[in-house]
Amino acid sequence: MSDHVILDRIEELRRQFDAELAQAASLDTCAAVRDRWVGRERGIITGEMKRLRELPREDRPAFGQAANELRNYVERELNAALERFGARARELEIARGRVDVTRPGFPYALGVEHPIKRLQAEIEQVFISLGFRVFDLPEIEKEYYNFDALNMPRSHPARDSQDTFYFDETTLLRTHCSTVQIHAMKVMKPPVRAVSTGKVYRRDPADATHSPMFYQVDVLALDEGITMGDLKGTLEVFLKRIFHPDVRMRFRPGFFPFVEPGAEVDISCIFCFGKGCRICKQSGWIEILGAGMVHPKVLRMSGVDDERYTGFAWGMGIDRVALLKYEVDDIRLFFENDLRFLTQF
Amino acid sequence: MKISVEWLKDYVEIRETPEQLKDDLTMLGLVVESISPFQGEPVLEIEVTSNRPDCLSHVGVARELSALYKRPLKYPPCAEPLAVPVERIPYEIRIKDRDLCPRYTGLVMDGVRIEASPAWLQHRLEAAGMRPLNNIVDITNYVLLELGHPLHAFDFQRLRKGKIVVARARPGQRIITLDGVERELDEDTLLINDGDGPVAIAGVMGGLDSEIKPDTRTILLECAYFNPPSIRRTAKKLGLSTEASYRFERGADWGDTIQAAARTCLLIQQVAGGEIAGSLKDVYPAKIKPVRIGLRRRKAEALLGVTLEDAFVTSTLERLNFKPAPKGKGKWQVTCPSYRADTELEADVIEEIARFYGYQNVPNTLPRYNSQGLASPVFPFENAARRILLGLGYCEAVNLSFAAENEHNQFAPGNGERVALRNPLTEDTQFLRTTLAPGLVKSARRNFNHGIGEVRLFEIGRVYSLDSQGRPLERNTLGIVGSGGFAGCNWRHSQTAYDFFHLKGAVVALLRGMRSEEAEVVPAAGVRWLNPGDAAALIVGGERAGVLGSLHPDLAEEYKLKQPVFLAEIDFEALCRKVFQPVKYEPLPKYPAAERDLSVVLPREVSYGEIRRGILGLGVSQLVSVELLDVYEGESIPAGKVSMTFRFVFLDRRKTLTVDQVQAFSDNILTFLRSSYNAELR
Numbered sequence A: 001m002s003d004h005v006i007l008d009r010i011e012e013l014r015r016q017f018d019a020e021l022a023q024a025a026s027l028d029t030c031a032a033v034r035d036r037w038v039g040r041e042r043g044i045i046t047g048e049m050k051r052l053r054e055l056p057r058e059d060r061p062a063f064g065q066a067a068n069e070l071r072n073y074v075e076r077e078l079n080a081a082l083e084r085f086g087a088r089a090r091e092l093e094i095a096r097g098r099v100d101v102t103r104p105g106f107p108y109a110l111g112v113e114h115p116i117k118r119l120q121a122e123i124e125q126v127f128i129s130l131g132f133r134v135f136d137l138p139e140i141e142k143e144y145y146n147f148d149a150l151n152m153p154r155s156h157p158a159r160d161s162q163d164t165f166y167f168d169e170t171t172l173l174r175t176h177c178s179t180v181q182i183h184a185m186k187v188m189k190p191p192v193r194a195v196s197t198g199k200v201y202r203r204d205p206a207d208a209t210h211s212p213m214f215y216q217v218d219v220l221a222l223d224e225g226i227t228m229g230d231l232k233g234t235l236e237v238f239l240k241r242i243f244h245p246d247v248r249m250r251f252r253p254g255f256f257p258f259v260e261p262g263a264e265v266d267i268s269c270i271f272c273f274g275k276g277c278r279i280c281k282q283s284g285w286i287e288i289l290g291a292g293m294v295h296p297k298v299l300r301m302s303g304v305d306d307e308r309y310t311g312f313a314w315g316m317g318i319d320r321v322a323l324l325k326y327e328v329d330d331i332r333l334f335f336e337n338d339l340r341f342l343t344q345f
Numbered sequence B: 001m002k003i004s005v006e007w008l009k010d011y012v013e014i015r016e017t018p019e020q021l022k023d024d025l026t027m028l029g030l031v032v033e034s035i036s037p038f039q040g041e042p043v044l045e046i047e048v049t050s051n052r053p054d055c056l057s058h059v060g061v062a063r064e065l066s067a068l069y070k071r072p073l074k075y076p077p078c079a080e081p082l083a084v085p086v087e088r089i090p091y092e093i094r095i096k097d098r099d100l101c102p103r104y105t106g107l108v109m110d111g112v113r114i115e116a117s118p119a120w121l122q123h124r125l126e127a128a129g130m131r132p133l134n135n136i137v138d139i140t141n142y143v144l145l146e147l148g149h150p151l152h153a154f155d156f157q158r159l160r161k162g163k164i165v166v167a168r169a170r171p172g173q174r175i176i177t178l179d180g181v182e183r184e185l186d187e188d189t190l191l192i193n194d195g196d197g198p199v200a201i202a203g204v205m206g207g208l209d210s211e212i213k214p215d216t217r218t219i220l221l222e223c224a225y226f227n228p229p230s231i232r233r234t235a236k237k238l239g240l241s242t243e244a245s246y247r248f249e250r251g252a253d254w255g256d257t258i259q260a261a262a263r264t265c266l267l268i269q270q271v272a273g274g275e276i277a278g279s280l281k282d283v284y285p286a287k288i289k290p291v292r293i294g295l296r297r298r299k300a301e302a303l304l305g306v307t308l309e310d311a312f313v314t315s316t317l318e319r320l321n322f323k324p325a326p327k328g329k330g331k332w333q334v335t336c337p338s339y340r341a342d343t344e345l346e347a348d349v350i351e352e353i354a355r356f357y358g359y360q361n362v363p364n365t366l367p368r369y370n371s372q373g374l375a376s377p378v379f380p381f382e383n384a385a386r387r388i389l390l391g392l393g394y395c396e397a398v399n400l401s402f403a404a405e406n407e408h409n410q411f412a413p414g415n416g417e418r419v420a421l422r423n424p425l426t427e428d429t430q431f432l433r434t435t436l437a438p439g440l441v442k443s444a445r446r447n448f449n450h451g452i453g454e455v456r457l458f459e460i461g462r463v464y465s466l467d468s469q470g471r472p473l474e475r476n477t478l479g480i481v482g483s484g485g486f487a488g489c490n491w492r493h494s495q496t497a498y499d500f501f502h503l504k505g506a507v508v509a510l511l512r513g514m515r516s517e518e519a520e521v522v523p524a525a526g527v528r529w530l531n532p533g534d535a536a537a538l539i540v541g542g543e544r545a546g547v548l549g550s551l552h553p554d555l556a557e558e559y560k561l562k563q564p565v566f567l568a569e570i571d572f573e574a575l576c577r578k579v580f581q582p583v584k585y586e587p588l589p590k591y592p593a594a595e596r597d598l599s600v601v602l603p604r605e606v607s608y609g610e611i612r613r614g615i616l617g618l619g620v621s622q623l624v625s626v627e628l629l630d631v632y633e634g635e636s637i638p639a640g641k642v643s644m645t646f647r648f649v650f651l652d653r654r655k656t657l658t659v660d661q662v663q664a665f666s667d668n669i670l671t672f673l674r675s676s677y678n679a680e681l682r
């Protein structure tokens, strides 16, 4: 047998393999082609290699080399094909598993904090960071704590503005959280840094701007050397944290029986930035809280030396802040628990 | 208080625009609410705080402006009734109760012609929001608006025996006031009497009988100072607030009665043509001493946080009519004007200095914050509960603390105690709530009525009760309401009806999240507002901490609820004592756990809780958990029976359990179920 014949035969096998591989259309048929050609027992190439011993000695090198080349070629082609088909199969699998990611997810429910309660917690956090102690105080109070000890005896005209719910002659629903001043001075020696938030009650018929129950925060700082400047500085920190870092504060004389000097505090309108709008009645300012230096009579009644110690106090409606911050037009919405309202927060 | 800018110009020079006045007065503490024109002239609406009755007049406001702008104050011209004694018409003034009326100044004029006031006078009254009546009444009102001192004019002919007697009323005494109302008086009321009986309620309103009439010719002018708390009490008791009582109860000027009478006298002479017929009598039995206050510059500086010049202190006070007498370096004794009802202590004078220093000019500083911030004791508990319930899909609710009578009757605990307000506002606020349930039910209903069927809310707030002495108490309480679904509803999760076990699941998750002591839910009786079919009590650490279940069908019908509503109410204070158990770490097991499922058919009346307790009581220490996987009743299960599938987890911390061991445990449990409950393996 000549080289020529041998090589023709190898060439013929190669053509045959190419044709078969070209026919293979899937990973499975491709694997079958592999078994037929390079199977360890019955593979065509294996069979050809076995024939090597039957050939004349002089033909063996040429045939061996050609057969080896063929085997390398077949294995290379098969591997490439298998890889191609494998990748396609994974692709198909992925395609079958493709989901419409734009459909909504599982409807886990998530509750929403009440807007006033959230503000209340935020306010308490600001004061805790400033070194204040938060007091949790009773809503049912003795008249003494709510009024008399705060320099509001029964004959005081300022009592008119705080129409009060009474249980009996001397027991009432607190009309403000300023009771924190008296409670704090009772249990703490100066320095006192006290704050209290919660529900307060006034006999006001409910309408868009009044509710017989609402929320307040009241603050007391008492120490040697506390000044009105300290009151202003602390207020500024507080108002910037609660409203906006750019908010401006206006501090003007005001009257509350438990402070002297007393002050009304405005913030620059958070809607028009002070230019004047409907909400600030074109003034550019919004009245936000009452403040002042603790009245010497209040200190004396609580047994604090008013020569040695000075203090500041202020009180603010939390609902009022919520009304302003979220532009809510009716305070009653806060106490109706309408989910169309609550879920907006 | 309406202040006409044109009128103000009689007393102080004003170059500023109304807008500038508005800002300047506001920054002095006299808040100008609005500027509204009256017949083309600007009128300031000023909100005067209750401590500054001296600013309830044009001269009062002008005084502040004169001090601010450093321009002189022009006091209006007065008659000189004291100059020539006139005794043409004799009259007498007696004060019996000098504590309530320290000073009474009177003057008699005759020859007055009662007619309509001239246009200028009517115009000014109307600008200040008052209705003109006749010249005499208008003039007293004019002086009230001008000087702030209320005056009263009596028809002298109607004053019997030409006498004025100021005295407390006798109980049961009556008077018909100017408004035509007959009023019964008590002994706290101060009266102006003539020689026979009452002619006016002092400082509040005159009597009808002695009012100025068209034929009045002779008048007695009254300019007095009454005790403010007394006037306040009377006005409150009679429900009668007048321009006069408003000023007297805040404190009129005790020093200007002669001037105010003289000013009125001059206007009457000019406008109504009267003459003095009985000269001025100033009866002043209880001399009032001007308030003197020690003032230290250092104290002012310490309180305000600023540095002050002595000259600034004295000039500011002098411009305001305070008289500082030097008492050493940086110290004064300050005599306060008689019209300043608000100055009593050093701090009051310091406020005057601060007002004119400018609150805005006090530099903002921070105190030494030398203390540690501290949350309220209840905050960690409330915050944890809030976070967990929010995460479970419950929105936070806040209801008013009030309860109506019918709500109280429907929901109140058995003993029916109610916390009543003495002066409720409306029927709905007669009582304080004794339970959170009605508020939450009404919240749910409100949402149903708006077409929102899926309602999950919680509320942490106080409920109220009475102690053994009948005193009101408050108690922090947690309420939960659920209805409609336990989560949202969409293509991945079809609508599930919220039921008892969703509510119980939320309560159990809450307890787990708060690391409570061992808890269980057991049947409960006697909760009026719960359905007896599922009413349950929550026991935490052996103590009853709350109740849960569905709303009683009677109440569901009463409240016209369209769907079942489930409610829990937990005594939050009791719960707080049983939570936040310390964390105790247990090493992770080194050997695998084995699971066994067991389906058995049991009599329906045997509760799961009982079975579970029984199984856990068998003493199989390797049994680490029992779970109820499935409950089935119906086809293939005999009537009166129920099939339960349990999953048991076994674990030995020292070795791997063999199949035989696990089987033995399982058999042990099955034997127990068979012998105790006639259970059959399914």
Ligand SMILES: [Zn+2]
Pocket (backbone or CB within 6 Å): A269, A270, A271, A272, A273, A274, A275, A276, A277, A278, A279, A280, A281, A282, A284, A285
């Ligand atoms: Zn604005």
